[in-house]
Amino acid sequence: MTVNFTHKQSAHCESGVVSNLLRFHGLDFDEPMVFGIGSGLFFSYLPFIRVNGIPVAAYRIWPGQIFKRFSERIGIKIETRKFSNPAKAMLALDQMLDKGQPVGMLTSVFYLNYLPAAYRFHFNAHNIIVFGKENGKYLVSDPVMEYTTEISYEDLVRARFAKGMPEPSGRMYYPLQVPTDYSLEKALWKGIKQTSDHMTRIPIPLVGSKGMKYLSKRLRYWPERIGDKKAIQWLGNLIRMQEEIGTGGAGFRFIYAAFLDQASSKLQNDELFNLSKQLTQSGDQLRDFAYYAGRVCKNRKSDTKTFAELADMLEACAQRENEIFKELYDVSKSK
Amino acid sequence: MEKDQVPQDQENLNEGKLAKLYYATDDKGHYVKVNSIGWEPETVAMQQAWDVVFDEVEDARKKVLEGKASPLLYHIKKNIMTPSLVASYASTFGFMVKLHCHPYFFKRLSRKMLEKYAYTFRISVEELTDIDLLKKNDR
Numbered sequence: 001m002t003v004n005f006t007h008k009q010s011a012h013c014e015s016g017v018v019s020n021l022l023r024f025h026g027l028d029f030d031e032p033m034v035f036g037i038g039s040g041l042f043f044s045y046l047p048f049i050r051v052n053g054i055p056v057a058a059y060r061i062w063p064g065q066i067f068k069r070f071s072e073r074i075g076i077k078i079e080t081r082k083f084s085n086p087a088k089a090m091l092a093l094d095q096m097l098d099k100g101q102p103v104g105m106l107t108s109v110f111y112l113n114y115l116p117a118a119y120r121f122h123f124n125a126h127n128i129i130v131f132g133k134e135n136g137k138y139l140v141s142d143p144v145m146e147y148t149t150e151i152s153y154e155d156l157v158r159a160r161f162a163k164g165m166p167e168p169s170g171r172m173y174y175p176l177q178v179p180t181d182y183s184l185e186k187a188l189w190k191g192i193k194q195t196s197d198h199m200t201r202i203p204i205p206l207v208g209s210k211g212m213k214y215l216s217k218r219l220r221y222w223p224e225r226i227g228d229k230k231a232i233q234w235l236g237n238l239i240r241m242q243e244e245i246g247t248g249g250a251g252f253r254f255i256y257a258a259f260l261d262q263a264s265s266k267l268q269n270d271e272l273f274n275l276s277k278q279l280t281q282s283g284d285q286l287r288d289f290a291y292y293a294g295r296v297c298k299n300r301k302s303d304t305k306t307f308a309e310l311a312d313m314l315e316a317c318a319q320r321e322n323e324i325f326k327e328l329y330d331v332s333k334s335k
Numbered sequence: 336m337e338k339d340q341v342p343q344d345q346e347n348l349n350e351g352k353l354a355k356l357y358y359a360t361d362d363k364g365h366y367v368k369v370n371s372i373g374w375e376p377e378t379v380a381m382q383q384a385w386d387v388v389f390d391e392v393e394d395a396r397k398k399v400l401e402g403k404a405s406p407l408l409y410h411i412k413k414n415i416m417t418p419s420l421v422a423s424y425a426s427t428f429g430f431m432v433k434l435h436c437h438p439y440f441f442k443r444l445s446r447k448m449l450e451k452y453a454y455t456f457r458i459s460v461e462e463l464t465d466i467d468l469l470k471k472n473d474r
Contacts, residue, residue, distance in 0.1 A: 009370075011356045032358065032366070110415075118348035118381050122415060146354055146370070158457075163423040233387065239380035254336065254358040258366035277364050284336055294376025297383055 005102050005131040007141040007148045011255055014066045015040060016143025017104045017127040022076070024102055024131075025178045031143075036259030037073050037191040038066035041252055042198060043321075044207045045215040054237045057215060060252050063106075063125035063166070067173070069194070073187040077177040082169045086157045089170035093130060093138075096174065102131035102141070105172040108162030112142070114149040124162050188263050189335040192272075195256070196329035200322055209325065212318035220311035231307065236297045239290050253283030271331050275324055282320045289313045336360065338369050347373025348381055388415055396469050405441030406466055407432070410456045424455040 005024055008031075010016025015035040022029055035041070040060055047055040071078050083089035096103045109115060109123045132139035137150040151159075160170045199208040206214060219238075222231035257279040264272035289310065296306050338359040354370040361367050395412040398404040411421055411432075418436070419429035425448075434440045435452075444452075446460070453463045462468065 009356045009368075011358060114352070116348060116350045116352045118350075118385065119353075121384075122420070144353070144355065164420045233383070236380045236383040239376055240384060251357070254366070258358040261364075261366045273364070276366075280336070280360055280364070287336065290376045294379045297376075298379045 005141065009146050010143040011251055013127045013143050014063065017129055018067050018070060020129055020141055020143060021102060021104050021175060025175050027178050030262065032255050032259035032262055034070055035066065035255050036263060037187050038070035039191050039194040040066045041195050041256045043211050045211045046206060054234055057238055057241050059242055073190055074182050075179040076175050078173050079176050080171060080173040082171045086161050086170065089160060090157060093172060097133055101174055102129050103172050103174050104129050105160060106168035107159035108168065111155050111159035111162065112151065113155055114151065122164055124164055124166055124168055185267060188267060189332050192328060193332040196325040196332060199325040200329060209318050209322035212321065213315055216311045216314035216318060219314060220308050223307050232297055235293050239293050242290055253279055253286060257283060275328055278324050282317060282324060285317045285320065289317060338367055341369045341371045342374040343371060344373045344375050347378050349373055399466060399469055402438060405436055405438045406463060407441055407452060408436040409469060410463065414456055421455055425451040
């Protein structure tokens with residue numbers, strides 16, 4: 001019961017799953033293309049939502065949106081199913097595998113024991129593909145892994161029916177119908193327009209480049225407000241959000257820059273390549289920020305000066321991204 | 336980031352199982368895919384998050400051994416859970432889980448309830464209730 005399936009490693013789980021699933025169905029989209037058309041890049045700082053008492057900062061759009069937007073823009077019909085009974089959910093999966101269809105699904109990282117132990121927190125929105133069953137074990141294509149792996153029935157049930165926010169409830173999805181002709185150009189511009197619009201033009205100070213600026217303002221006073229120990233913990237969490245979870249912020253900037261690079265050659269548009277170069281530099285700045293923040297965390301002591309310097313760095317990033325995406329909006333506006 | 340700048344720090348938490356994919360530029364500014372085995376700031380941040388968890392587990396272990404808390408508390412911390420998360424696995428309420436973290440209430444739990452908790456943590460009831468196991472269990 002295995003499917004002839006080619007696995008390609010990717011940097012982000014959701015765009016990777018979409019790219020791998022569609023390749024099986026005959027549509028060849030590289031991961032950055034999926035990420036860009038699905039408008040995956042974003043920034044939001046939500047201090048009123050706290051996970052373990054630490055405010056949430058996300059460097060991308062919330063889970064599920066990339067797939068939704070991408071399939072809307074290309075015109076793919078997908079079926080999403082959700083279950084209340086684990087046995088039924090696994091039976092439905094087996095039936096799909098019998099038909100020779102790989103299936104994408106939402107899982108909790110905590111129960112995926114092929115991942116290194118250090119990654120296994122309770123994060124419930126990880127996407128994987130199951131493409132076969134051999135000797136009672138399911139064959140898994142996890143987009144962040146280099147090679148395909150396998151997982152036992154019990155672990156997969158646990159991972160699909162993990163509790164907590166957001167609850168995967170055994171969600172699985174697969175394309176029903178893929179289009180034979182679609183307008184790539186239109187989809188590309190639509191994706192670019194939405195990302196640049198959301199990054200610069202939403203009149204809420206917590207999202208887009210404004211959100212980044214706001215975070216830099218708040219970051220400056222963390223040590224005074226919550227004490228050194230907590231401030232360092234929060235800073236560490238910020239780096240984790242930026243660098244670890246699905247390769248995070250700077251990683252996302254590079255994926256998006258890769259998308260702009262590919263889009264510029266598809267659309268014969270040199271301006272996009274120019275912007276891709278600028279975004280690369282902005283991503284490098286964000287990485288520098290993470291590097292120095294990591295230093296602060298490692299030394300375990302902070303004086304307000306370091307936090308002020310970090311805030312300056314982040315503010316510069318915000319300023320730069322604002323300029324880049326404004327320019328990108330102007331380029332895409334008329335298209 | 337240029338492709339030869341992609342970090343390859345030996346000191347990482349990936350156990351050799353994972354080499355993440357990075358998008359980096361070649362000399363003309365076009366993007367290529369490069370694998371990276373680890374990056375220090377990321378490792379530091381991750382280690383820091385785990386240190387917080389380990390500290391809490393150790394605190395809980397001491398409390399259990401001193402008789403100030405039930406083994407349930409230890410297992411909640413060890414699985415990085417919260418009472419409300421445990422409650423949704425064991426189909427009960429968060430405040431009940433908090434009560435059961437107290438030895439007085441834990442001792443009075445029915446076999447059925449213990450089984451539910453054991454199921455949550457994927458251990459046997461004996462492993463859940465046996466405090467002696469925690470004595471030598473230094474992390």
